[in-house]
Amino acid sequence: MTDQVVAGTGRGVLQDVRRSGFCFSGGGRYAACLARRGHRLAPELWDLTGDGPRARTLRGSGGENPQTALVATDDGRVLLCRPDGGAHRLLLAVPSRDGDAPAEERLLATVGGPALRLIAGPAPGTAALAFEAGADRTTTVWRLSGRDEPPERIAELPVLVNGGIWLDGTGDRLALASGRAGTGGTVVLNLSRGVLTPLDGLAGDEHLLLAAPRPGVLLTAARRDGAYRLGVRRRGDEGPTAFPDRLNAIEGGVTPLALDPAGRRLALAVTRGARSHLLLHDLVEDACREVGLPAGVLYRRAHWGDAGLHLVHSTPDHPPGPITVLRPSRSRAARRLSRPRPARPPVRAYDGPAGDIEAVVYGDPDTARRVVLALHGGPESSWRLGFDPLFRRLAAAGIAVVAPNQRGSTGYGAAHRDAVRGAWGGPDLDDVLHLGRALSAARGPSLERPMLYGPSYGAYLALLAAAARPGLWARAAVVAPFLSGRRLHDDGPPEVRNLIDRLGGREEIDDDLGPRDLLRLAGRMRLPLLIVHGDRDPVIPVSHSRRLRDRLRESGHRDGAGLTYLEVAGAGHDPLSEAGGHLVLDRVVGFLSEGADRRRPPCDRHGPP
Structure with missing residues (x-):
């Protein structure tokens, strides 16, 4: 075996594709995912049997949505679980021999229940299992052979189960996570008998993560000495797990x-x-x-x-x-498919007020005709070195992107992550303003001031920066902003309220800027603004953007001039990546590409210029 890296190719792979829901077949010969190109969402099948992964899109009925689940089979077909009202349709997609022809879809069954999920199977005759969660908190298990035949009902379980780790290669014993009393959270489903038994040998607080079926090696996790630790044991051993x-x-x-x-x-x-x-x-x-x-x-x-x-x-x-x-080394052709390394480092370390700030960078922010400082959602999140269609579009339009992981971001240690606990819009805002001044100074007086972009918490932080130093920025585009931690706690969903409580998002900061409430600070935002919000956002109610829009109008912003408000019908929390997101993406890129005022303010003032 070699450390050779072989990347996927595939006919007609577009660079602005978004992929999600990856699943490998039980034997690892194929993989499948959902791929969105423009407005179209379709299954994508990856052949892993050759010198390098090869992709093809399965053109079918076009009825996919982000909730569609899929599993590749080891003979190159795709099983689909497609929500349909209150039920789920199980289908088999058979690729055509002619790569340009639509895939043939065959309906296997329609299954009720509020939820249905699929996991790949490891043996012939068990291409996948489907788990139907009942309203009475029971689970029905179905076996899908991967052929054009109805699924087989093989078990009725008295509890809800999650996960799925095969303990053998025959497709007979499957470990599952369960809340069943006395099992330590992990149970084994014997498919031939349709019964659940505890997984022997695990401590009460130990959870199974991975298994190697042939030798019976198990990887587990348990909390030891105040932290989660990875453990190793063999199935059947009577001794304790080694950490x-x-x-x-x-x-x-x-x-x-x-x-x-x-x-x-x-x-x-x-x-x-x-x-x-x-x-x-x-x-x-x-x-x-x-x-x-x-x-x-x-x-x-x-x-x-x-x-x-x-x-x-x-x-x-x-x-x-x-x-x-x-x-195993196969051919020189495989080596030629290896993904090249980027020509220049895609990250840059900037000096910050409390230490280095790492940023993902597209283009040259010092010389590009425009630059945007992009702030991630969260706050417990970060920008990572993955593919981002918006950033690529901006770079193609001549706009450099600096996407920093300021204080509050994950991946840089506990002190960096926890710096904003009880101080939303405090240390992280200081970092953003510091970066804005550094970018502006590096670009000199002949180039435009930096712009701002942010989704969710990043939108909130971007608007705080626009209010704190309005003369520092050329314009700002934000997606799904909230007004303040306090206001979001009042009307957000339970999981958001819990996050706000855990991170101290309702605590006020006593400084010159005062309480971080966008309604109070709206009058300071004297720059062109684009506000985007999905009208079905389940995380941040669209009412937050509507109230901000109304307050901005009261403070002198005129629609179509200083203020552009875009409410996306039917969209959720991320309207740029959902159905029709390519059109929203066009609006954001267009707004940030518009001509901005090239004149520099005489200084970085605290109030409106």
């Missing part, structure tokens, strides 16, 4: 991906800053080494079989797609 020291001392955000077929090596995605690293840990030696990948992002989906380790990877220049590493 290797070096495995649990790896720095960064660690995500287990897959165990090799022999159960000796563990593939880990480790996030440090904006990028992912692929580490291979030898569980026998408790030793780790890194596999070189182009700077980018690794996703949770992976499959490690005899043909190699299949991962889902994205870079600023490539949408998410399968790559293959640790595969």
Whole structure:
């Protein structure tokens, strides 16, 4: 096996494609996902059997939506679970032999219930299992063969279950997560008998993460000494789980991906800053080494079989797609398919008021005709080195992008992440204003002032920056802003209120700017604004943007001149990536590409210029 990295190709792959819902077939011969190009969402099938992953779009009825679940089969078909009103339609999509012809769709069954999910199966005759969650908190399990035949009902479980980790290669024993009393959270479904039993050997607080079926090696997680630790054991062993020291001392955000077929090596995605690293840990030696990948992002989906380790990877220049590493050397052609490394580093460290601030950068912010400072949502989030259609579109339009991970971002340690606890719009706003001044100084008086962009919490932070230093910015485009932590706590959904409580989002900051309430600060925002909000946003009510729009009008903003308000009918929290999102993307890019005032203010004033 070699560390060769083979990236996906595929006929007609467009660079602005968005992909989600990746799933590998049970044997790892194929993968499937949903791909959106423009307004069209369709299944995409990836063939992993050749020298490099190859993609083809399955043109069918065009009835997909983001809730469609799918599983690839090992013979190159795709099983679809398509929501239809209060039911779910299970279909088999058979690709045509002629790559340009539509795929043939065959209805297998219509299943009721509020939720239905699929997991890939490991053996012939079990291409996938479907789990139907009942309103009475029971689960019906169906077997899908991958052929044109109805699913087989194989079990009625008295509890709701999640996850799904195969413990053998025959498709008979499947580990599931359950709240069933006395099981420690992990149970085993015996498909031949349709019964649940506890998974022997695990402690009461221990959870199964991965398994290598042939040798019976299990990877678990449990809380030990105040932190979650990864454990290793063999199925059937009577002794306690081992928690290797070096495995649990790896720095960064660690995500287990897959165990090799022999159960000796563990593939880990480790996030440090904006990028992912692929580490291979030898569980026998408790030793780790890194596999070189182009700077980018690794996703949770992976499959490690005899043909190699299949991962889902994205870079600023490539949408998410399968790559293959640790595969047997096949041909020189495979080497030619290796994804090239970017010509210039895609991240840059800026001096900040409390230490370095890492930023993902598109273009040259010092010389581009325009530059936008893009602020991520969250606050417990970060920009990463994955593909972003908006940033690519802006760079193509001659607009450089600086996307910083200011204080409050994840991936840089607890102190950096927790700096905004009880201080929303405090240390993070200081970082943003510092970066704005640094960008403006580096660009000199002949180039336009920086612009602002942000979604969700980033929208809130961008508007705070626009109010705090209105003379520093040329314009601002925001998506789904909220008015303040206090106001969002009053009318947000329970999960948002819980986050606000946990992070102290209702606490006020006592400084010259005063309470971080956008209604109070609207009169200071003397710059062109674009506000975008989906009218069905389940996270931040659209009423926040409507109230802000009305207050901006009262303070002198005129529609179509200083204020553009775009409420997207039928859209949720991320209208740029949902159906019709390409049109919203056009509006944002168009607004940020419009001519801005090239004149510089004499100084960076606290009030309106």
